[in-house]
Amino acid sequence: MFLQVNTLSVRMQNEIIEVFNEVLANDAVQSAVLISSKPGCFIAGADINMIQACNTSEEVTKLSQEGQKMFERIEKSPKPIVAAINGSCLGGGLEFAIACQYRVATKSKKTVLGTPEVMLGLLPGAGGTQRLPKMVGIPGAFDMMLTGRNIKADKAKKMGLVHQLVDPLGPGLKSPEERTIEYLEEVAIQCARGIVHKKILLTKKKGMMQKVQDYVMGIAFVRQQIYKNVNGKVMKMSKGLYPAPLKIIESVKAGLEQGPDSGYLAEAQNFGKLAMTSESNALIGLYHGQVACKKNRFGVPERPVKNLAILGAGLMGAGIAQVTVDKGIHTVLKDTTVEGLSRGQQQVYKGLNDKIKKKAITSFERDSTLSSLTGQLDYSGFEKADMVIEAVFEDINIKHRVIKEVEAVIPPHCIFATNTSALPIKDIAAASMRPEKVIGMHYFSPVDKMQLLEIITTDKTSKDTTASAVAVGLKQGKVIIVVGDGPGFYTTRCLAPMLAEAVRVLQEGVNPKKLDALTTGFGFPVGAATLADEVGIDVAAHVAEDLGKAFGSRFGGGNVDVLKTMVERGFKGRKSGKGCYVYTPGLKSKDVNPDIDDLLEKFKLTPNPSVSSDSDVQYRLVSRFVNEAVMCLQEGILNGPVEGDIGAVFGLGFPPCLGGPFRFVDTFGADKLVAKMRRYEEVYGNHFTPCQLLLDHAKDSNKRFHK
């Protein structure tokens, strides 16, 4: 099988040792270069399946120790080894590279170095926690390992992670990619020779700053302060729900304070322990799920979308334009007023301009990208559109008017996608002359930040229409779930009961800050009250009412009038400056909106102490979410639990450490969850009635959503 990336597997490990032994044994060889022949990939990391195949932490620890041993041999090699890096150099790949004596990297956009293990709930288990602090300093190493972020080649050079950079080459006598790798090899060989002939010295003279830094870091007290500081930050950010960052700190500390033997041992043991945690399991599951949701299971569309028109230049419409225009798709942004259009155009411009500040693109690239964006007030040019995405106001009558207007001007092959968060697509499609070309594309705000795209198909949507929508979404860089039609589809439908519960919790006297603390304490990145403000109280009210009508009393809980009254008083959430909180422009911290106290007082409910402990409030919120998700699978809205987990985590911020509602049921136990729900059901009624599929899983512990 031909793999597009290199991963460190047992087989590759054996091959490396074999070649390395040969290098050592052959007297004609004085030095060696380690390079990948695969364009765009040095070594993408260790093979995750290898770790997942282990059953005990001891097995994983052993894997880690074997890796450590191999890299120790590389590090202590009497013959210098130069790592020539082009493309991703991540995880185990980075650990391999930093065990080498010298590193040369291409300045290609694809070249990234990093230790993403933490994002899988693991740690760099092949010497990374021990070598990195020595190479880039303690703060730099913590930053790399705790964030897991990718570092580009020029930054890596500045940090001291690589020694020399090589420019990517353009057309020559071979393909640019091929020749660039060859050039990298030539330069790396020169370096290897230079090291052998002492023209390149491996011990660099330390500058003044470096000496000062080393001195400061040499003080035990300073190091203790750093550990404490970093630990505090991690606890604040992770609420203690993620064990990996803490184990990383522990391993680094062991090496620096008790010497390398303890350090390497701590690293291997912690790696073993982490591999067995449910958090790591959840995060790895999300990783696999994300990979799966980046594929088009509907095949290649008949004609690629080259011209895309977006109706409505509001936050959503402009956001969609923002993620489309730089993907080589000509984008039309249409609004009805000059003011609305200008605002949208400015949003797209700002999005690109901010990338210049981050040095992701040049001002020239911004300009040439923007040349693919046309802002307009009329339907001119729509005869060339391959797809139209409407992002106008969420009102069925307006949507009907728009669909009729658009269908009068677009060509027969053009797809009509509607961006709605709750209106059933079939209701919108009712006004269409060609329902097979109508599809729902539910983006999440802010579009350029939120990774998820929920695509909704009706019974009439053709497979090619779906394939085309997925293809566009993938181009836009989205993680995609394709779900069936119904009120609220999947994501909004899961969110609605949780928000209804959140309103009830507020009515029961829990203040917004406390509500936020309870939800974030459970692992949601955004608290429930803040989330309502972000979504918009008016939108929440709208959704609650619509879905309440569709699903009946099951969607009850909090009184919808709480939201409606808030809207009446102008508390529409962040966009209006006031919601559950008061937002002051320029200020990050926010205070609870003092005016909602009397409002909540008016709707006050008396809490039942038997289901109102902090933990109960958390499970009341979560269980309604999870039950609804499982019901979506039961009803066939969802294609499978993987998409359900991905949609919940990437679209709604379901706690990543739990891996999504389905993995949560597997890990937590459906029976335990049902038991809790039954208790709440006794107090609140059918809001907490577990669905059949959940009951099935509760009855049979062998039933699992994920294998």
Add this chain to the structure above:
Amino acid sequence: SQRMLKQTLFNLLKKTLAKPGVKNIVLVEGVRTPFLLSGTTYADLMPHDLARAALQGLLHKTSLPKDAVDYIIYGTVIQEVKTSNVAREASLGAGFSDKIPSHTVTMACISSNVAMTTGVGLITAGQCDTIVAGGVEFMSDVPIRHSRKMRKTMLALNRAKTLGQRLSLIGSIRMAHLTPELPAVAEFSTAETMGHSADRLAAAFGVTRLEQDEFALRSHTLAKQAQDAGLLSDVISFKVPGRDTVAKDNGIRPSSMEQLAKLKPAFIKPHGTVTAANSSFLTDGASAVLIMSEEKALAMGYKPKAYLRDFVFVSQDPKDQLLLGPAYGTPKVLARAGLTMDDIDVFEFHEAFAGQIMANLKALDSDWFAQTYMGRKVKVGAPAMEKFNLWGGSLSLGHPFGATGCRLVTTVAHRLLKEGGQYGLVAACAAGGQGHAMVIEAYPQ
């Protein structure tokens, strides 16, 4: 009738590139000031002074009446803001009639090529008969500006009405605002300097440091020979106000391979291959040519030096193909003229960097490159080195950006006369990923 017979025979043996219904356009004369390293004898001049010297040289050499010209066009790259239409200032200063319109064009290192082809266009269109085209570059002084913030403050000061407003504006000036802004040496679209791009280009084509140094040495050696043999007859002597008379290019320095090998890479460090010695240097200089319709030239009693025939401008990706203009332009112009590489007797390519020249030659000689990037079935082949830049090139003679094009064309004409060839080819690259090529035909003697 003897002459007519000779002409007929000549035409039978070697086809002329004249096209029915298209006016024949001729190069009557071409001159240039000596090309000097910037910061040397020309240091205190202004760009139009150099252009003026070239124009006066042309007038002197051709005895052209000062009102006999229809239009004057100059090319330049870095503009002196005081003389932004340097063509007008120079022509007035050179004593041309003030009734002759003049304009300035710019297209990086092929600016004077644009000046010439603009002239060709005016003649072809029947608008003009007699054109003076030229180019000038003056790198001894470049416009260095105040920072944008400082400029903004200064402009606001102009508009300030009260003392209070003025003081508050002055008070807003910070140290950082005083940092000057130098003319960018980098490509605007990519922010990459040309030397850096040339080094990458050389690497892409696998051009070694040795090849580059050898080519640089060849250029200087040939230039020295040509200078010593008096072949560079386009160079006029110029009495520089307040200084000596200059009569020779001063950048020609034949060295040795050992000396060249000692230099460190100038752009990509430490493994790059482009050095100061195998790159063209910053140069001051100006050039001028007299272009006419053949009819007019003959009517005025001139003996033309060459025909200016087909030409093309090409452009490519300014990032990875910045300096490949000659590789793209050559096959295209040959196809237009119906010629092959073998038909060409004289090649004059602009030498921006030795690595760039070698890369272009390799590109021309590669079937893969021709097929992959030019949509051709086969390569056109590389020029024969025994016909190539035999009197030196930009690496050794110098490269005043705006002026080089006219030097190339004049040199082809002079070499055709000297070597007895029929066709010559000029090719050059320019910033922005652009390029130019022109076919020149010997005027029957």
